[in-house]
Amino acid sequence: MASTTAHKLAKSQKEISVSEFFEKNRQILGFDSPVKSLIMGIKEGVDNSLDACEEAQILPDIVVSIDRVDQKEYRVMIEDNGPGIVSTSMPNVFGRLLYGSRFHAVRQSRGQQGIGISATIMFGQITTGKAATARSKVEGAEAAKEIDIIIDTKKNAPVILREDFVPWNEKAHGTRVEFYMNGRYVTGKQSVIEYLRQTAIVNPHATLTFIDPDGKRFIFGRATEQMPPLAKEIKPHPDGIELGTLMNMIKVTKEKSLVKFLQNDFNRISERVAKEICNASGLPETTKPSNLSLDSSKQLLEGISKVKIMAPQVDCLSPIGESLIRKGLKHVLADVKPEFYAPPVSREPKVHTGNPFLVEVGIVYGGDLPSDQQVQILRFANRVPLLYQQGACVVTKAIENTDWRRYGLEQRGGSGIPFGPAIILVHVASTKIPFTSEAKEAIASVPIIQEEISLALKACGRSLKTHLNKKERKTKTRSKFEIVQVIIPLMAEKTAKIVGKPVPDLRGTLTKIMNVVWIDDSVTYDKGRHRVKVLVYNYTPKQQRFRIHTVLPKGSLDMASCNLKPLEIKEEEKVTWELPRIPSTAMYEVSFDLKGMDPEAFSETEVFVSGINPVDVMGADPLPGDWDLQGVNFTEVEAPAVVQAAEDDEEEPDYDESGEDLNDEQ
């Protein structure tokens, strides 16, 4: 029995072509529901167009259209103004899975697998039985090449049904692909138009035109004429490289010595570092790479891990950038008017298995965002929005494993997706995004990537918490002040009326009750400038003299607009003011303008105090210890005493703290 089974099995064992595999496992490519299939197909086409334009440094002009053929079938067309595809390459690009130009390169790009567009054509063919049509023209060519193509899935090979040269005069160069596909066209949160909208947000240099099945035209116009910097192709970074990869590199290197191999075949290894590695590995610098055995390769890997190697340059990556993240979020959120945009956090590049990557995070809070639901998560990988498989993504895992209660969001048990009126945006850029599947919908849980996302989330979370703390403190302080300032005068008035005496001046009394310096700051925006006002109320019985400090975006302060000249500005951003004496019951205002920033780039100041007992202050924290104050001496600067309430009050009454009696002035 066992023997016959073995022979029976042997007979049925055979090779599976990669297209055959994906034909039967199309869900792995993301073609697992009619709605998703249509989005996937368009995504593969648009990603390719954006990549091609970026490589040729052409501002992309991409048109997507969907026609309804019948209840289930659609005709999809994607056309770009990219560099075009050389005609001999067209059959393999569109008709063979696992074929492409970006797979072997260490550089950030959208497509990296060589599967997407041919898989789309295959899925179209499986569901409709129809061929796809591809047309392409390279610069200087007289005509475009056009082919009708299907895929022989048993062989994973293109079959060309028709080929022609056709005039395409309106295009100097470009590519168009048309395919038929069963699917379902919908609008909403997971839809073609939402994919295009999110794509436009992170690719502001592109113009995307979409013609929906009803012929309605949507244009996402370009917001900038500036191309994103071309991400540079680099050598593999030695961090986290695997033994097998190293041995493959040793096998194919042209270098004749170990030190040259290290220096020339890797990113970020200088001659000095290469020598250090040889030393740390106990291998002579002159060793011929081809002579390295398994054991010496292991030694070399050991050696690499012992030597400190610089992080990769950022120029192999193309981050979205803080300003664009803000703009992008603002764009998404035009209607909901959030109360707070946390300053986006962009981490330094790190390396996973030899591939540089970096993480960017932005958080938006409040406004009309729903407060009784889970926060909304916007995920991007190499500037491509990820609409599906949120639950499988390392981004989600990092969010779930962050204790958001610390940052002011609601979260049961301190894990899971938090609840609250917030949107969290996370972008991972890498020369190689480790997707969980060929559908490129979720990023795998690579520990170092998760860690980087967590750190960025926490940094952004701290800004959120500062904002929420401040908001809460302000609310509390304000309500206390309001009560005291409304009720006490009312009582005084009533009492005065009853006893038939005039209403006393209550300032001293109120001061005694409050016994606090209250600092209230606000930011407004008008005509290209942010106006910051810091109001300092002295509700203590004594005069006060101290410093206030704040951190401003680098170089934004307009010195001319300051009503009080700063005592010191450090690192272009840390600003200190020495306040004049503020008499009891008086108020002092510090105000200034910030220039050259987008409206959403700055929304609140954080004010610190020094030279005063912090327990006497409400509305500002004491200056943190790491704010280096050594350069500042408490000099007796004579600042103008622009004191409002106490203008006529040269000798301020220093109320003593003992008496129970009402104010004796008046």
Place this chain on the structure above:
Amino acid sequence: MASTTAHKLAKSQKEISVSEFFEKNRQILGFDSPVKSLIMGIKEGVDNSLDACEEAQILPDIVVSIDRVDQKEYRVMIEDNGPGIVSTSMPNVFGRLLYGSRFHAVRQSRGQQGIGISATIMFGQITTGKAATARSKVEGAEAAKEIDIIIDTKKNAPVILREDFVPWNEKAHGTRVEFYMNGRYVTGKQSVIEYLRQTAIVNPHATLTFIDPDGKRFIFGRATEQMPPLAKEIKPHPDGIELGTLMNMIKVTKEKSLVKFLQNDFNRISERVAKEICNASGLPETTKPSNLSLDSSKQLLEGISKVKIMAPQVDCLSPIGESLIRKGLKHVLADVKPEFYAPPVSREPKVHTGNPFLVEVGIVYGGDLPSDQQVQILRFANRVPLLYQQGACVVTKAIENTDWRRYGLEQRGGSGIPFGPAIILVHVASTKIPFTSEAKEAIASVPIIQEEISLALKACGRSLKTHLNKKERKTKTRSKFEIVQVIIPLMAEKTAKIVGKPVPDLRGTLTKIMNVVWIDDSVTYDKGRHRVKVLVYNYTPKQQRFRIHTVLPKGSLDMASCNLKPLEIKEEEKVTWELPRIPSTAMYEVSFDLKGMDPEAFSETEVFVSGINPVDVMGADPLPGDWDLQGVNFTEVEAPAVVQAAEDDEEEPDYDESGEDLNDEQ
């Protein structure tokens, strides 16, 4: 610029071998962290062993061992007593990705892709640089064939470094694979031992031995000598078949007429149905399949969708079964002593894109399960536990989209993973599991599969709710009784003491206050028998006479054990008793045994009443309308009046409802 880019791109475009692809995208295969890699490798080996044994109908005896080589490197060995692999097939089975025997078959099996074991060997080779060793012996062979093998990833082809015939006398047949791999060995929720434990749960016919890196030996012994029925290989089922697949089948069929093609190349199409389909498609029965154009193929697909076709036979699937699900859960839960096992739900087979599948669900509640955490989810696909990617799985989605508040679990907003002391087990069995990636960690969100899981969850959820309702009602009833029965007598005693009179008999008074028939049932298990007791307390001022009903597992009732003979038993499971007259303040007990069931197969009865006004009853619902009572007449059966409290009380005092006075007896 554009033209040079096109040519530059053309030059760099090349074919990518499937091994090269996975070498760079190992996370897609599940090798994305050291802990997971080790589990994945073992899983691929054990899955293959279980499949091979099942095909040869051999009771599996599988040994897994892990040795620590150094801090990062492990040596893994997996050995089985399966049918063995014919020696000529060995290089491709272990050294080529996308090669296998199960890919083209429509039958339930663990491995379906032809990737797993060769990918494991490749990953081992990448991380350690070392070859794998495979040994196999088929029945009747004198010696085993042993090879040392690596994979040429550029070519996706095996490279044999050594081959030998070696004696393997202790095995009549079997296969052993050994590989080295970088990884990290841990214990806990996601670990090798947990994977093996869950595998043992759903494969009780297997003996799994595990030797951990410290040499500690764990044995999961077989619980049954009975092989699971061999899942039959079937033809594709016509439901949901795609046009492309249909056209491929048309291309390769040997049949000469459409009607024969339909009848012989598909599952569940009889001659009659085949004729109906031809008719519905408007195509002559005699059409030669090879003559079908694209349009007629579409017509045929239309026709298929119009004709009702039987669901696939269940015998191409190998469900776990209700009893095993119960046992499995009990096994997992030995320590936590859950209060309730909802009867597992097994759905009828359905079809997704031509592949039959079925869903099984079990729920466990209470005991020491933590009540302040999310419920635990146990996912299985074709009897393989899924430990990772819970968030990406259709099982999780179905659970999240079920409103568990209806079934007594806590869930914010009625969606998301619910909270509570519960475990939800879901098994999906199919001739083709649509995994989200080659790592086979999560099932894709195919709508019909999600729907089936939802229905099963709801059915199981209803049992849970019934249990929780009953528990709550019992608790409430009990506490009301306790209060009345403790406080009133205390008051009476006190009052009697004060007024210097004897304590009155309060039964009548209590009865007046309660004015209810209380039904309290319980189930205990001892020595192979379940003992059910139904206690009926008459706390009304009148005598009562009515029927009680319950539903028991088919054929389980031991008639000899009944203290009161049932009035009627319908469908072997619906049992009705006619109770004797129960005097006011008296109690009557109905008790009986159930036999032949596992202890965990039955944990509570649901009792219904008829012949009494339901508002007078606590602890039992009125008989539902769909319980057909037409056969039962209210006959005046003279049942023995085994009445306890009222034994000496022939003429029961029918307390009137008007008086305010204390009981006048005594």
